[in-house]
Amino acid sequence: MKNLAKTKWFTYGTYLLLVLATLLIGFILLKNNNTLKNVYTAFFDVAESRTFDYRQAIQVNHKRPLPNKDIIVLAIDDASLESLWDKYGEWPIPRNVYADVINYIESENPQAIIFDLMFIKSIRATKDADSALAEAMNKYNNIYTSINFDNQEYDVRVPIDLPGRLALNVDNQSNIDYSSKYSFQNCRPILQSLMDGKVNIGVTNVVRSSDGIIRYVSPFLIYKDKYYPYLTFKAASDYLRQNNNDNNYNIKSDGTMQIAYTKIPLTKDGEAILNWYGKSGTHTIVPFYRVINEMEGSSVSKFDFKDKIVIVGTTAMSLHDTKSVPIQDEVYPGVEVHATFFNNMLDNNFIHRTGKITNILILAGVIILVGGIVMLSTSTLFAFLSTALFGIAYLFLSYYMMEIYNLWIPIVLPVIAIIAAFTLSFLAKYLMKSRDFEYQYKLATIDGLTELYNHRYFQDTLRKQIDIAQRYNQPFSLIICDIDFFKKFNDTYGHQAGDAVLRQVAQTLKKNSRTTDYVCRYGGEEMSIILPNTGAEEALLLANRICSAVSEKPFHLTPVETADVTISLGVATFPDNAQSPQDLIEWADKGLYYAKEHGRNQVGRY
Secondary structure: OHHHHHHHHHHHHHHHHHHHHHHHHHHHHHHHOHHHHHHHHHHHHHHHHHHHHHHHHHHHHOOOOOOOOOEEEEEEOHHHHHHHHHHHOOOOOOHHHHHHHHHHHHOOOOOEEEEOOOOOOOOOOOHHHHHHHHHHHHHOOOEEEEEEEEOOOOOOOOOOOOOHHHOEEEEEOOOOOOOOOOEEOEEEOOOHHHHOOOOEEEEOOOOOOOOOOOOEEOOEEEEOOEEEEEHHHHHHHHHHOOOOOOOEEEEOOOOEEEEOOEEEEEOOOOOEEOOOOOOOOOOEEEEHHHHHHHHHOOOOOOOOOOOOEEEEEEOOHHHOOEEEOOOOOOEEEHHHHHHHHHHHHHHOOOEEEOOHHHHHHHHHHHHHHHHHHHHHOOOHHHHHHHHHHHHHHHHHHHHHHHHHHOEEOOOHHHHHHHHHHHHHHHHHHHHHHHHHHHHHHHHHHEOOOOOOEOHHHHHHHHHHHHHHHHHHOOOEEEEEEEEOOHHHHHHHHOHHHHHHHHHHHHHHHHHOOOOOOEEEEEEOOEEEEEEOOOOHHHHHHHHHHHHHHHHHOEEEOOOOOEEEOOEEEEEEEEOOOOOOHHHHHHHHHHHHHHHHHOOOOOEEOO
16 A cells, blocks of 8 residues: 555656646747747737737726726717818818817816827918917927827938937836837928927827737837837826926836836836726717817807816727727727826726746646646546636636736636646546556455465466357366475575575466466465466476476575475366366366376376
8 A cells, every 4th residue: 555655646746747847848948949939929829818808808898997087088080070071171170270279178277188199291281270289289288299100211201300308218127128019210200390399299109919909008119219108108107297397217127117106017028008998988088079169159068178188089980090909899099099098007007917937837836736636536527527617716816816906817828728737637647547456456466475366366267268268169278386395495494585486486487488378376385377278288398398497497595595496287178187177276286296296396197
């Protein structure tokens, strides 16, 4: 039993080491093999991102988290676009209209007005209208507008130098590398009067995931080796810092950035993971045309913009500023992506994704736990149900960790690990049970001293051979042998020497028998050999060969002493000599006694 327990714990330990070695090898291969990295990104990363989408969709259906009521989206929607066409005859509208809107909203003291609109040079824009817009934007400290970076070729557009006031001082103490995804070689300029003025300017670039969905937004983008802010990151930072014009930002070694009370965890590419609030229209939406009507006095209702963050942008489908977002089958206007980012900043509500080390520990824990369930369970059904319940519990845990703690823990690899661990554990358990069965079978059928089949196995096999011989009408033979003068070895050299003789005689019998023969310990110093499909003459020849092999072999009684050993043998054949097991044994015994009575070291035949 001690050996059996050791075998079990050896199997458990081997299984655990195999799991850890597999994880380590996988980690090393992923780290050093670009092809495997690409496969991982193409499948696992996309699949994991989809699980993020499902969690976000469930979360927003439960209306958690709630959007900040201080954020207002001033939307140029389909109704506004139609109304503006009627008033001004075309799109884009005259820029002095925006100037009038700015002055109107500013009269109510908003926190900020953010334009998700690019005021580039246009042949449709008049000089007076551009001047009115620039004057209004530069008049206030809380106006923000957009610029865009791209990688347009130099022969199409020559890159411009941006005013130094727009760049940020970023102290990146982490291993985050913005150059791979967020470094651009060209810029689409806006009105020079805006860039040279005091209006706040931020970048509107976003990079979609490989499946076309926006899950991440980078707070910083690089142009001509300088850092520039994402539009709503700039506005929200100023809001949180109480507009103190601080352009210094510090990314800590752990990849996080602190802006007032808001902690922004960043990915290895320097991205923030957005936490979504609901379908399009979740934030407070004010149609642009209704503000125009207020200004003209044709509306009886008024909107309250006091202390609000007003984000101006297009939501009309015909203007094509739409983005795919994690909420299932949902398309967002770009302005609402900005509203979501600003809302995350205000509520300290960004998603934090677990790192590689944590993910490896999760995988190891999952595999060990599932392996333990399977290995220690006595019922297959219990093991299956327990593993299934654990998998379901892990899915619920992953959802609530995101909802309550904004923590994105992996699902795809752990679920695959659960299935693999369950399968491999059952295989390991099966192999272990096979070894247990073999061990138990050996205990039940093998003599511990000689490693020959024991007396019980001999009797069972003898009966089976008689049945086979009768069924197929073929003979089989039995040899019984006894060690000559065996008592002398025990009396002269001790029982250990006697045991040594028994073991060596047993090995000689096995070595000189055929693979189809059954060599057994009959009892004491007596041994037997069952010879399937063997007639009397062939059995006699084999018995004589064995007798000679024993007599010619030196037997070691102790490490320094040897002795000569002989055996006497008797042979019986079915059905020539007997019709039953007992009679066959009795016939072979008579041959054995005949050999002993006539000088030993020979084969006797009755």
